[in-house]
Amino acid sequence: MKFKVLGSLGVEVDGHFHPIRGGHQRVLLAVLLVNGGRLIPAEELYGELWGEHPPVTVENALQAHVSRLRRTLQSLGPGAPVLLTRSTGYSLEFPAGDLDLNVFRRGVGRARAVMDRDREAAAGLLAQVLGLWRGTALQDVAGGPLCQSVAVQLAEEHLAATEDKLWLDFEREVPLAIGELKRMSVVHPWRERVTEMLMLALYRCGRQAEAIETYNAARARMVAELGTEPSPQLRELFLDILNQSPACAGTGKGARPAPQPA
Structure with a gap:
C-alpha cells in the first residue's frame, strides 16, 4: 500500500x-x-x-x-x-518508503550527492523522482495552515529539483535546454537561477546578444515591479557575458559553477 x-x-x-x-x-x-x-x-x-x-x-x-x-x-x-x-x-x-514525498526527497538528496562526479546518474535519479509528481502537491486537500505550508514547501522543493535537472540537461545538450529554460523563465519570472542558466545557454550557443537582452529584460522587470536590482551573482554573470569571459565558455578549469538555488 x-x-x-x-x-x-x-x-x-x-x-x-x-x-x-x-x-x-x-x-x-x-x-x-x-x-x-x-x-x-x-x-x-x-x-x-x-x-x-x-x-x-x-x-x-x-x-x-x-x-x-x-x-x-x-x-x-x-x-x-x-x-x-x-x-x-x-x-x-x-514505512517511510511507502510515501511518495519521502521517496522524492531521498532521491533528490542522492542526486545532489553525486551531481559533481556523475552527472548522468544524477540526471537519471532526478528524472525518476520528478516523475512521481502528478500535479500540485495536495492539490485536492483544502486543509488548514499545516497542509497549506507543506504544499508551499513542496512546490519550492519541486522547482529546485527541476532546476537541478535543467542544469544537468543544459551541460549535456545546451541547445535542447534553451526551449525549456525559456518556458521556465516565463512561468517563474523571479527565479534568478533560471535566468542565469538561460543566459549561459544562449551565450554558449553563440547568441550573446540574446543573453544580454535576457538580462536587460529581467532587470527592467525587477526594477519596475519589485523596485529592486538583480542579485550580485546575476550582475556578475551579465558582465562576464558582456566581456566574453572564458569562464562562460563551458566546462573545465575556471568555468562558472552551476547556478545555486536561492
Whole structure:
C-alpha cells in the first residue's frame, strides 16, 4: 500500500490508484502522512479540519472522521497502516518508503550527492523522482495552515529539483535546454537561477546578444515591479557575458559553477 501526496491525495494498491472520498478524510490523512508517524494532538487536527469554526461536539466529530478513515484504509485491502488513537491525539504508522514525498526527497538528496562526479546518474535519479509528481502537491486537500505550508514547501522543493535537472540537461545538450529554460523563465519570472542558466545557454550557443537582452529584460522587470536590482551573482554573470569571459565558455578549469538555488 503506497500513499500519494505529490498531486491529488490517494492510495495505490497493486498498481491501482484509489482517491480518498470526503474532504475531511483527505485532510485528516494528509496531516497524518506529512507528519511521518508523529503523534498529532487533537487540537491541531481541529484547526486543520474546521479552522476557527469547529462544531460544538468537535471531539466526537473528530473521532467519527478517524473511524471512517480507518475503515476506508482497511477496505483497500491487507497491509493497511495502523491508525493509532492516543489520549492526546492520533498517529499513522507506515514505512517511510511507502510515501511518495519521502521517496522524492531521498532521491533528490542522492542526486545532489553525486551531481559533481556523475552527472548522468544524477540526471537519471532526478528524472525518476520528478516523475512521481502528478500535479500540485495536495492539490485536492483544502486543509488548514499545516497542509497549506507543506504544499508551499513542496512546490519550492519541486522547482529546485527541476532546476537541478535543467542544469544537468543544459551541460549535456545546451541547445535542447534553451526551449525549456525559456518556458521556465516565463512561468517563474523571479527565479534568478533560471535566468542565469538561460543566459549561459544562449551565450554558449553563440547568441550573446540574446543573453544580454535576457538580462536587460529581467532587470527592467525587477526594477519596475519589485523596485529592486538583480542579485550580485546575476550582475556578475551579465558582465562576464558582456566581456566574453572564458569562464562562460563551458566546462573545465575556471568555468562558472552551476547556478545555486536561492
